Amino acid sequence: MGKKALITGVTGQDGGHLAKLLHEKGYDVYAVIRGQMEASHPRYQEVKEKMPYVNLVMADLLDLSALTRAMQQIQPDEVYNLAAISHVGYSFRDPVLVADVTGKGVLNMLEAIRLAGLEKTARFYQASTSEMFGGLDYNRPDKGYDEDAAFHPRSPYGVAKLYGHWITKNYRESYDMHASCGILFNHEGERRGPEFVTRKISKAVARIKLGKQDKLELGNLDSKRDWGYAGDYVEGMWRMLQQDQPGDYVLATGETHTIREFCEIAFKEVGIDLEWQGSDVDEIGVDKATGKTVLSINPEFFRPAEVDILLGDPTKAETVLGWERQVDFPGLVKLMVEHDLNLEA
Ligand code: NAP
Ligand code: GDD
Numbered sequence: 001m002g003k004k005a006l007i008t009g010v011t012g013q014d015g016g017h018l019a020k021l022l023h024e025k026g027y028d029v030y031a032v033i034r035g036q037m038e039a040s041h042p043r044y045q046e047v048k049e050k051m052p053y054v055n056l057v058m059a060d061l062l063d064l065s066a067l068t069r070a071m072q073q074i075q076p077d078e079v080y081n082l083a084a085i086s087h088v089g090y091s092f093r094d095p096v097l098v099a100d101v102t103g104k105g106v107l108n109m110l111e112a113i114r115l116a117g118l119e120k121t122a123r124f125y126q127a128s129t130s131e132m133f134g135g136l137d138y139n140r141p142d143k144g145y146d147e148d149a150a151f152h153p154r155s156p157y158g159v160a161k162l163y164g165h166w167i168t169k170n171y172r173e174s175y176d177m178h179a180s181c182g183i184l185f186n187h188e189g190e191r192r193g194p195e196f197v198t199r200k201i202s203k204a205v206a207r208i209k210l211g212k213q214d215k216l217e218l219g220n221l222d223s224k225r226d227w228g229y230a231g232d233y234v235e236g237m238w239r240m241l242q243q244d245q246p247g248d249y250v251l252a253t254g255e256t257h258t259i260r261e262f263c264e265i266a267f268k269e270v271g272i273d274l275e276w277q278g279s280d281v282d283e284i285g286v287d288k289a290t291g292k293t294v295l296s297i298n299p300e301f302f303r304p305a306e307v308d309i310l311l312g313d314p315t316k317a318e319t320v321l322g323w324e325r326q327v328d329f330p331g332l333v334k335l336m337v338e339h340d341l342n343l344e345a
Contacts, residue, residue, distance in 0.1 A: 006074055008032045008061060008109070009082030010054060011043040013191040014127070018080060018234040023053045025238070030074050032059045032067070032083065061105030064112060071116035078241050080125045081109045084161070087195055088131060091157035092304050103160035110171045110179070119171075123241045124179040126168040130226070130252070131158035132183070135307040144226065144256070144311030147183065147248050154305045165248075172246050180240040185226040185252035185312040187233040188332060190339040197259055198227065198336060201266050206340035208294055209270035215294055219301025221263070221283070224256040224309040229327035229335070239321040249321065252312020257329060263295060265330060269337040 005022045009015040010031035022029050031054045033044060047054055057074065059066035061083045071079075084102040085091065091098040106126060113122050133145045134152040153159045165181050172179040192199035197218065207213035228251070236251045260276075263285065267274045273288040274295070285295030317323040327335065 002026045002028050003077040004028045004030060004074060005078045005080065006030045006032065006057075006070065006076035007080045007082060009084065009127075010047055010051075012082060012086070013189065013193060013230055014082050014187075014234055014237075016047075016051065016191050017189075017231050018082065018237060019051050019054050021234050021238060023051075027078075028055070029053060030055045030057055030070075030076065032057050032061075032070060034058070034060050061101050061108060064108045064115075067108055067112035068115045071112045071118055071122075075116075075118065076122055078123045078125070079109065079113065080127075080237060081106060082127045084127065086157070087193075088155045088157045089301070089303055090195075091155050091160070095156035098156050099160045099163075102157060103163040106164035107167050110167065110177075113177070114175065119175050119177050122178075123246070124168070124171075124177060125237050125241055126164055126179065126181045128165040128168075128181040128183045128248070129158070129161045130183060130185040130250075130310045130312060131155060131307065132162045132165060133307075133310065134158060135309050144252065144254060144313040145250065146313040147250055147316055154307050155303070158307075169248070178241070178246045180243075180246040181248045182233075182237050182240055183248060183250045183312075184233055184236075185228065185250070185310055187228045187230040187251075188336065189230040190336060191230060192336070198262060201259075201263055202333070202336035202340045203344070205266045205270055205272075205337055206344045209272070209341065210344055212344060215296060216263075217296055217298035217301070218259065218263075219298065219303070220306055221260040221297070222258055222308075223306055224258050224311070226252045226254070226256045226310050226312045227262075227329060227332060228253045228325055229332050232325040232327060236317055236321060236323045239317075239323055243321070247320075249317045250312045250314055251317050251323065252314045253325060253329070254312065254314060255329060256309060256311040262333060265333045266337050267294070269334055270341070
């Protein structure tokens, strides 16, 4: 019998990559999908059609009884908690729901494992985030944040994730659970939701190239992110649960780039050279060849508090886990634009 893995968040970006990886590694893969989701829902159908090897279990992260039943029925060897309301901007609009799902949902998962009597056998992965650092206490400009850096979350999402992070560590220390936290910096790719900036850009660039859209509207162009490829990051999650001891690990690239740079490279991929004109909310990006405005600022996308810079130091993951990345920054932008050109054509 193969090992059994239970994933939450399978309909999201990382869940799809992880389900595939675990299936390829010979696991029996189970995934929690929200109970209210109709079988006709496109995301449900995507999992059914593209990942037929995934056994679906209905449960919501807010529903401790359903999660406990799932743990009792499946008796998983490994549990990967990827489910969350994960959009930082949205978390300012609905902070209470985000606290419940992204924060308390983690406690529900840990309690479900305990209630099912699996705390000594099931290994647990919590999807922690670089948003917990927040950028304010950034004092290692050369190396970036590592596992010991101070936290200073700047959004309701970051605060909720910090609760999830600490309650996971608390269950590790209190009940001797093999519970690990991956502190992941931004990771992107062809499965990224269109509400996140990289996919919004790659999709718009493809549509502008194909004449299906005139212009892309963005918020802050000058924040910096440490962007990697999601497919590389799920391998790191799995490696954390293969260690003899649980622990916390930063997964990052050690490079940081502005949104502006992402835009420049993405437009270049389709043969558009961007020229920046104006400043602040009046700044625009112009196609040098045609003089057409292809990018402008919409203050609607500014956040009440911003994380100006994220840069991670993955030394521990590289040395202890032997974690490696296959896709670099220009490769990531290219992969996303090419994917969207094919999708939109
Ligand atoms: P994502 O694409 O936003 O996916 C979120 C998943 O959570 C979806 O499958 C969603 O299901 C599920 N979900 C939301 N509310 C739920 C609920 N109440 N009950 C059950 N499931 C629920 O996120 P992602 O990019 O794959 O990220 C995976 C995890 O890593 C998240 O926890 C995120 O916060 C964290 N993280 C991500 C990054 C990154 O750069 N991607 C970096 C650090 C940490 P529906 O389809 O039903 O909505
Ligand atoms: N989403 C979005 N939309 N962001 C924009 C836009 C826009 O139109 N314009 C500028 N930005 C800026 C945001 O202000 C932010 O500084 C940056 O682009 C990245 O935004 P997102 O792509 O939404 O990602 P995030 O960094 O806020 O959060 C992601 O990474 C976290 C890890 O650091 C999410 O995946 C989180 O779930 C994850 O924890």
